[in-house]
Amino acid sequence: MADWYFKEFGSAEKPASVGEVPWDYVEEYQEEIPFFGLREYWYPALFSHELKHNEHKAVEMLGDNIVLFRDKDDSPCALENRCPHRGPLLSLGQVNAWDVGTITCRYHGMTFDKHGECVAFLSDGPDSPACGKVKAKSYPAEEVGGIIWIYMGIKEPKPFLDSMPHAREVLSDGVLVRNRMQVPYSYLNQLDNTVDMTHVGCLHRTCYLFGDQKMGGGVAFEELPGNGVYARLRKTGGHGGTKAIDDIRWFMPNLVHHGEEFMDGGVHGIYFWFVPDNAGSFTAWLIGSINDKKVGKTKAKFMATTLKRALQSDSLPGMACFVGGDAPMQMAQGRIARWDKDYLARTDRAVIKVRNMMKAAHKAEQELRKEAGLPPLAHPVSMKTQADDRV
The missing domain is CATH 3.90.380 (Naphthalene 1,2-dioxygenase Alpha Subunit; Chain A, domain 1)
Known part of the structure; x- marks a missing residue:
C-alpha cells in the first residue's frame, strides 16, 4: 500500500x-x-537545531503563516509571517540586522522585536512615528525537550509542561x-x-x-x-x-x-x-x-x-x-x-x-x-x- x-x-x-x-x-x-x-x-513547530542564530524559519500551522527567530537570550520568538506595513513575508527579510533579537522586513526596513513591536523603520528614519505604534502579531513560544513549541490561542497560556x-x-x-x-x-x-x-x-x-x-x-x-x-x-x-x-x-x-x-x-x-x-x-x-x-x-x-x-x-x-x-x-x-x-x-x-x-x-x-x-x-x-x- x-x-x-x-x-x-x-x-x-x-x-x-x-x-x-x-x-x-x-x-x-x-x-x-x-x-x-x-x-x-501548544503545538510543536520545529526541532531546536533547525532554528540557528542569525537565521529565521517559516512554518505554517493551523492555517497561520509564522516566522521564527531567536532573541538576545537565545529563546525562540514567533511572529505572523507578514509585515503589517505593506504585507510582504517577513521571512524574506533578515534577523539581527538592526539589533540582536529583531527581524527586519526587506521591503522598507520595518523592524520588529520578539513581541511584534515595531522598534525601527529604516526607510522612515529614526524618528518614525510607526515605532511603538505598529505591531505584528506575535505568538508565545517555548523551547522544551529539543523542540520549539508555539501557543496558538488567545488565552494566557500555562507553560507547556504544565498544560499537556x-x-x-x-x-x-x-x-x-x-x-x-x-x-x-x-x-x-x-x-x-x-x-x-x-x-x-x-x-x-x-x-x-x-x-x-x-x-x-x-x-x-x-x-x-x-x-x-x-x-x-x-x-x-x-x-x-x-x-x-x-x-x-x-x-x-x-x-x-x-x-x-x-x-x-x-x-x-x-x-x-x-x-x-x-x-x-x-x-x-x-x-x-x-x-x-x-x-x-x-x-x-x-x-x-x-x-x-x-x-x-x-x-x-x-x-x-x-x-x-x-x-x-x-x-x-x-x-x-x-x-x-x-x-x-x-x-x-x-x-x-x-x-x-x-x-x-x-x-x-x-x-x-x-x-x-x-x-x-x-x-x-x-x-x-x-x-x-x-x-
Whole structure:
C-alpha cells in the first residue's frame, strides 16, 4: 500500500478527486468542525537545531503563516509571517540586522522585536512615528525537550509542561525519539484513527509493532482528565503474541500517548501528535524518550530506531506502519474525510466521542473569540486562500 500512497493522482485507481479539498463541505460545516485545528493549545513547530542564530524559519500551522527567530537570550520568538506595513513575508527579510533579537522586513526596513513591536523603520528614519505604534502579531513560544513549541490561542497560556498531560514523562531524560513527516490530507482523517482499536488487527496485521494483534474484541471508552479519551477492547488478551495493544489514550488537540506499558515497558512516554498545517494537510510528529536505565543503552537505541521507522521507513519489511498502512486508507478517504457521509457502526463508539469533543471545543473557542471582540477564524470566502491545495 505504500506504493499507492506515493502514486500520482489522476488514475482510476487513485482519482484526482481524492486529492481535492471539498470546499463546499468545509464552508457548510466550518462553524461545527475545526478544519484548521483547535487554537487554545501548544503545538510543536520545529526541532531546536533547525532554528540557528542569525537565521529565521517559516512554518505554517493551523492555517497561520509564522516566522521564527531567536532573541538576545537565545529563546525562540514567533511572529505572523507578514509585515503589517505593506504585507510582504517577513521571512524574506533578515534577523539581527538592526539589533540582536529583531527581524527586519526587506521591503522598507520595518523592524520588529520578539513581541511584534515595531522598534525601527529604516526607510522612515529614526524618528518614525510607526515605532511603538505598529505591531505584528506575535505568538508565545517555548523551547522544551529539543523542540520549539508555539501557543496558538488567545488565552494566557500555562507553560507547556504544565498544560499537556504526561508531558514530563514524554520529555524525560533518556534516549530521545524524534521524527516528523508532512502528510497531504486533513488531520481529521487521522483523528478517527487515533481511538480506532478495531482497525489495528485488520490493517496492521503485517506491521512489526502490531503484527500479533487479534481482530475484534468489542470497543469501550472512558473520559480521561486533561481532555482525553481512554479507548479499549472490551475483551482483552487473546492476541497471537506480545506485539499488540488492548487500549489507547488520546488527548486534545489530537495526539496519542503511550506510557511505560508500551514496547514491553521500555519507554518513559511517547506522543504521536498530529498538527494541522492547514485544512488539507498536517504534520505527524513522533516525540518521546526511551528508559535506557531500565532496558540498557543498546536496546534503548534499537527501540528508538524502530519507533522512528514506524512512520515511513521502507528499509525493513513491515516497519512503515503509517505510510504502509494508515496513510493510504486515510488518503483514500479524500483530502478531508466527509463526516456527513459516514455510516458509523458500533465499533466507532470512541470515534464518535472524540469527534464530539473536538466539535464542542471548536464551538467554545469561537465563542471565546466573539467575547473578545475578535472575528471568526475564517469565513467561506477567505478559506480558499488559506489552505494549501497542493497534492
